[in-house]
Structures are given as C-alpha cells and as structure tokens.
Amino acid sequence: MPTTRVALATCSILPDLDPDDVPLIGALAERGVEAVAAVWDDAEVDWDSFDLVVVRSTWDYSSRPEEFIAWARSVPRLANDAELIAWNTDKYYLKTLGEMGIPIVRTLWLDPDRHLTSQAIHTRLPAHGDYVIKPTVSAGSRDTARYQENTAQARGEAILHARELLRSGRHVMVQPYLNQVDVAGETGLVFIAGEFSHAIRKNAMLSRGHRPTQGLYQEEVMRSVEASEAELALAQRALEAARTILGTAAESLLYARIDTLPGDDGEPILLELELTEPSMFLAKAPASLERFADAIAARAAR
Ligand SMILES: Nc1ncnc2c1ncn2[C@@H]1O[C@H](COP(=O)(O)OP(=O)(O)O)[C@@H](O)[C@H]1O
Ligand SMILES: [Mg+2]
Incomplete structure (x- = not known):
C-alpha cells in the first residue's frame, strides 16, 4: 500500500511550521502518515501529490487574500476546504x-469605495469609551490598534490609521473596546x-x-x-x-x-x-x- 502523504501548509517566514504544530509530524508518523511542512506560495510544491493538505500557519496572506484564496481553490484536497476559507478570511x-x-461585538463597517474624508471618519468614531480599529482581513492582531476615547491626539491617530487602511483598499471595522x-x-x-x-x-x-x-x-x-x-x-x-x-x-x-x-x-x-x-x-x-x-x-x- 502506498504511504499516505499529508502537507501541513505554512508561510515562507515559518518554513518549518509554527513550533506548536511541529509535533504533528511525529504523531502522524506513528499513524503511518508521512507529513511534511510546505509553504503555500512556493511554486515548486506539487499539491496534487498529497492525500491531504492541512492549512496551518499561513499567516502572511492578509495583504493578498485573493492570491491565498486562489491557491486554496487550486489545491485538490484541502482542509478546511477552499469555500470555507473564502468565506472565513474576511471578517464580514x-x-x-x-x-x-x-x-457579536457592535461593529461599524467602513467601505474603501465610499472614499470617506477624515471628517466623515471622525463623525463615525465612538464618542464614549475606548475603541478598536482593524481591517476585515487580518491575522495575529496585525494592523489592529486600540484608541483612547477622549484625547484629540488619539482621535487624530485613529483617523489616520483608518484612512491608511481604506486608502490601500481595505475594509475597516470600528468596535468599542470591550474592557x-x-x-x-x-x-x-x-x-x-x-x-x-x-x-x-x-x-x-x-x-x-x-x-x-x-x-x-x-x-x-x-x-x-x-x-x-x-x-x-x-x-x-x-x-x-x-x-x-x-x-x-x-x-x-x-x-x-x-x-x-x-x-x-x-x-x-x-x-x-x-x-x-x-x-x-x-x-x-x-x-x-x-x-x-x-x-x-x-x-x-x-
Ligand atoms: N473589540 C475589542 N475589544 C477588546 N479587544 C479587542 C477587540 N477587538 C480586538 N481585540 C484584541 O485584539 C486582538 C486581535 O483581534 P481579532 O479580532 O482577534 O483579530 P485577529 O484576526 O488579528 O486575531 C484580540 O485577540 C483582542 O485581544
Ligand atoms: Mg484573533
């Protein structure tokens, strides 16, 4: 019987997986499964050759989600499957x-296609309580920050942060900070x-x-x-x-x-x-x- 082969998908910054996932290789070997780490955007990998590809530490996709989803759709046997991933990578x-x-956390959704001015963003930020600004596509708290409710400086920084995300075409979430x-x-x-x-x-x-x-x-x-x-x-x-x-x-x-x-x-x-x-x-x-x-x-x- 041919060996069952599994790829654990990761990113180029962690080619040998996140340390927490490394023991999976030994645990799978005990079950007769040959598991290897594979970088999701490495063009050399033959994804067809695996009985299963498991998405693990592919954490660098948030700046290019379309590419990641296209990759997911191109892998014949992926877990979780590509349609699930396409739905789940955007916090909408x-x-x-x-x-x-x-x-869910009360959320205001800002659409980059609305081309909101600083003033328009200002009027949308909460008047009371600290709040969080984050992109809808993100992982590992990247591009996510908390702002203090009532200082002019924090408000200015928050507007700048939201504007920068919107300007790069990203959708933005504004949420109250849950104390x-x-x-x-x-x-x-x-x-x-x-x-x-x-x-x-x-x-x-x-x-x-x-x-x-x-x-x-x-x-x-x-x-x-x-x-x-x-x-x-x-x-x-x-x-x-x-x-x-x-x-x-x-x-x-x-x-x-x-x-x-x-x-x-x-x-x-x-x-x-x-x-x-x-x-x-x-x-x-x-x-x-x-x-x-x-x-x-x-x-x-x-
Ligand atoms: N509304 C919020 N109130 C309090 N903390 C928050 C809120 N939103 C995000 N955070 C903090 O920021 C971290 C990252 O946000 P999260 O929505 O989980 O995005 P990611 O996909 O980057 O993990 C959370 O683990 C939490 O500590
Ligand atoms: Mg999180």
Whole structure:
C-alpha cells in the first residue's frame, strides 16, 4: 500500500511550521502518515501529490487574500476546504452571524469605495469609551490598534490609521473596546473534526497607545482553561450557524477555533470564528495533539 502523504501548509517566514504544530509530524508518523511542512506560495510544491493538505500557519496572506484564496481553490484536497476559507478570511462573516442572532461585538463597517474624508471618519468614531480599529482581513492582531476615547491626539491617530487602511483598499471595522478583556481575557475554544477539544485563555492584546502591529503576528500570553457553559453554548451556536451558511456537515470541519470576549454583563460575545488558520495551542492540552493527528489521518485516508 502506498504511504499516505499529508502537507501541513505554512508561510515562507515559518518554513518549518509554527513550533506548536511541529509535533504533528511525529504523531502522524506513528499513524503511518508521512507529513511534511510546505509553504503555500512556493511554486515548486506539487499539491496534487498529497492525500491531504492541512492549512496551518499561513499567516502572511492578509495583504493578498485573493492570491491565498486562489491557491486554496487550486489545491485538490484541502482542509478546511477552499469555500470555507473564502468565506472565513474576511471578517464580514461576523455581520452575517450577527444577523442570525449570534452575539457579536457592535461593529461599524467602513467601505474603501465610499472614499470617506477624515471628517466623515471622525463623525463615525465612538464618542464614549475606548475603541478598536482593524481591517476585515487580518491575522495575529496585525494592523489592529486600540484608541483612547477622549484625547484629540488619539482621535487624530485613529483617523489616520483608518484612512491608511481604506486608502490601500481595505475594509475597516470600528468596535468599542470591550474592557472586560483586561480582567477576564479572551477565551478560545478549539474544535477538532466538529467536536470540542479544549479551551485556552489569552491575555488582552491591545494596550492604550499601542501602535498597530506590522510584524507577522503579535506575541500572545496563553494558558489552558476550562470553558464556561455559556462560552461552550456560544461556540456551538456559532459553528452551527456557519455550517448552515456553508452547507457543511459538523465533522467536515477538520478544525475550528471560536474566540469569545466577555461583554459588559460578563456574557460571552463572539470575537472571531477561525476556520482558516487558527493556532490550536496543542501544547497546552496534550491529548489534543493525538486527537488532531487522528482526525488528520482519518481525513487523509478517505
Ligand atoms: N473589540 C475589542 N475589544 C477588546 N479587544 C479587542 C477587540 N477587538 C480586538 N481585540 C484584541 O485584539 C486582538 C486581535 O483581534 P481579532 O479580532 O482577534 O483579530 P485577529 O484576526 O488579528 O486575531 C484580540 O485577540 C483582542 O485581544
Ligand atoms: Mg484573533
């Protein structure tokens, strides 16, 4: 029987994968699967030659999402699949989920085609409370920043930030800064093959006066945590809504991570539904490595 071969897709800055994904290679070898790291935009890779390609640390696509989606569509056996990725790489999907009754962060969407003036942006920024400006296509907190509510300087910087993103053709989100994240942090719920696996807690990422991050991703402080009933229920609802929209079965989602922030009343709110390239934090929950390897091996053997 020929060996089952799997590619773990990454980016050229991390050609040997994110350290958290490296143990997958050994775990898959134990299951008779030969896994290799492969850079998604490396023209030399023959994607046809793999039984399965799993998207992992492809974090440099946010400045060229069309290219990334075209690549995804060109790979014969990709997990998660290309249509899912096309839908999920642009945070406009949150708008749809919000309309379906999922609690999302209150968001103002700025369209680059409207050619908003500084004054027009100014009138759209919240008058009270800190707020966040970020592009709809982003990963790893890139180009994301928090602004203080009532200083003229912060307002000027925020307008400049929004204008720069819009000028480069990017869609922009303006959200109130959810203060509870400073105390409680963000909870990420990881699902493998449609089933809840483990949860992690991430510290707040955006301090006041912090410049928008330009690097590949911002360093994160993370620990394992037990998800609350409310967080689990929200995650299940969000996944179910995504499946309804995309017409996919539960187990056909090889991986998913649902990130939630506490609202002012402490109830969880959906920040992000990551079906494209979530860090899984396998090292934080050891059994999850085995679970993920099992799921990949099963999918590759189909
Ligand atoms: N509305 C918000 N309130 C508080 N923190 C936020 C908000 N939006 C983003 N953040 C912070 O910024 C980080 C990155 O934002 P996120 O929406 O998850 O985008 P990315 O796709 O870059 O991960 C989050 O992990 C969180 O710490
Ligand atoms: Mg995030």
